[in-house]
Structure formats: structure tokens, C-alpha cells
Amino acid sequence: MTEDDADFQSSILGTQQYWDDAYNRELKAYEDVGDVGEIWFGEEVQERLIRWLTEKSQLPPTARLLDIGCGNGMLLVELRREGFTDLTGVDYSEGAVTLSKSIAQKEGITDIKIKTCDILSSESIADLCRSGSFDVCVDKGTYDAISLRDTHLSSDRVRYRQNVRSLLTEGGLLMVTSCNWTRDQLLQHFHEDFELFNEIPAPKYTFGGKTGQTVTNLVLKTRTAAQM
Numbered sequence: 001m002t003e004d005d006a007d008f009q010s011s012i013l014g015t016q017q018y019w020d021d022a023y024n025r026e027l028k029a030y031e032d033v034g035d036v037g038e039i040w041f042g043e044e045v046q047e048r049l050i051r052w053l054t055e056k057s058q059l060p061p062t063a064r065l066l067d068i069g070c071g072n073g074m075l076l077v078e079l080r081r082e083g084f085t086d087l088t089g090v091d092y093s094e095g096a097v098t099l100s101k102s103i104a105q106k107e108g109i110t111d112i113k114i115k116t117c118d119i120l121s122s123e124s125i126a127d128l129c130r131s132g133s134f135d136v137c138v139d140k141g142t143y144d145a146i147s148l149r150d151t152h153l154s155s156d157r158v159r160y161r162q163n164v165r166s167l168l169t170e171g172g173l174l175m176v177t178s179c180n181w182t183r184d185q186l187l188q189h190f191h192e193d194f195e196l197f198n199e200i201p202a203p204k205y206t207f208g209g210k211t212g213q214t215v216t217n218l219v220l221k222t223r224t225a226a227q228m
């Protein structure tokens with residue numbers, strides 16, 4: 001157990017049952033009243049990610065993007081509206097997959113690929129890799145949820161890092177958003193396979209003479225073989 005692990009308390013947010021129940025409720029609400037459910041970290045954070053991808057990344061519309069822990073799939077829907085054409089979303093909750101497919105279909109979007117996948121499973125990773133590598137992986141809360149599992153072991157985070165790296169092209173990008181880890185902690189966790197490429201600004205607050213932020217948004221780039 002690392003020092004980070006010792007400082008962390010497990011949470012129901014780290015269990016699959018929590019997310020299955022949550023997305024089953026959101027699916028029922030969507031079917032009943034058309035409510036798409038919660039945008040994880042809020043619409044402002046999602047908009048910042050989209051703005052960076054569309055205005056700063058210099059990625060072509062054909063870039064292959066993977067949303068890890070896609071939830072209701074609204075990030076994918078908005079990226080499709082912005083012109084990205086090769087989008088895949090994965091989530092380990094069947095309820096999330098059903099919800100995101102339903103929302104995309106109602107929005108008239110039929111070319112987003114949405115699959116059930118456990119990002120910590122080697123079998124799931126092998127299945128994803130069959131269709132080729134991705135240019136960008138987006139994580140908006142999945143790494144946080146893994147960190148809150150009742151095992152709260154660094155080995156889960158290492159497996160996550162290695163699995164995501166295996167999904168990316170050389171020079172591929174991982175966009176990770178976290179409310180549990182600081183910039184420096186994330187860089188330490190990922191440094192063996194990734195380097196900092198960019199940091200997406202987030203609103204800051206000052207308290208007790210110290211400045212901080214509630215959400216960290218990093219864009220990490222895969223290291224080359226020569227750098228590792």
C-alpha cells in the first residue's frame with residue numbers, strides 16, 4: 001500500500017453496484033420524462049474539454065476518440081455535433097451503456113460505438129484493441145472511481161495506466177479530469193507511461209491564504225520508447 005492509498009478512504013462511488021443502480025434510475029427517468037441525467041463534474045467542465053479538443057488539439061475530425069466511463073454518453077453526443085466522426089464510448093455499467101445508446105439514438109446519432117467494458121480487464125482491452133489504437137482517451141471521473149474502490153490499491157491504478165497506454169497510438173493523448181488527485185499527484189501516478197502535454201485551466205479559489213482548484217484537468221501524452 002502506498003502513502004496515497006493510506007490517505008484514501010474507500011467509497012460506495014467505487015463500486016459497480018452504485019453505478020448500476022444510478023444509471024438504472026437515470027434510464028427510467030429518461031424513458032419517463034426525457035431527462036438525460038447528470039453530467040459528471042458538470043456542464044462547465046465538459047464544455048472546457050470539448051473546447052480544448054475543437055480549438056487547441058489540432059486533431060482532425062477523423063481522429064479516433066475513446067470516452068472511458070462514458071456514462072450517459074453526452075460528451076460523445078456533443079463531440080459528434082462538433083464534427084468528430086470516429087467516437088467510441090465504454091462503461092462497465094450495462095445501465096450506462098443502455099442509457100447512452102438511447103440518448104444517442106433519440107438525438108439522431110447512429111455512428112457512435114458504445115460498448116460494455118471494464119477498463120481494468122485484460123479481455124476488455126484486447127477486444128477494444130482489435131479495432132485499432134485510439135488517438136485520444138478521455139477520462140472524466142473513472143480514474144477517481146477506481147481510486148475509491150474498497151481495495152484502494154495502487155495496483156489498480158497501475159493496471160489502469162498500463163491498459164490505457166496500450167489503447168493509445170504513439171503520441172496519443174489521455175485527457176484525465178479528477179477531483180480527488182492534484183496535478184502533481186496525477187503526474188506522479190502516470191509518469192512511467194505519460195508526460196504532461198497541456199493543462200486545461202479550471203476555476204481557482206483562495207482560502208486561508210492558499211490558492212487551489214476543485215477539479216484538475218490534464219492532457220497527458222504517451223512517452224516514446226526512448227523516453228521510457
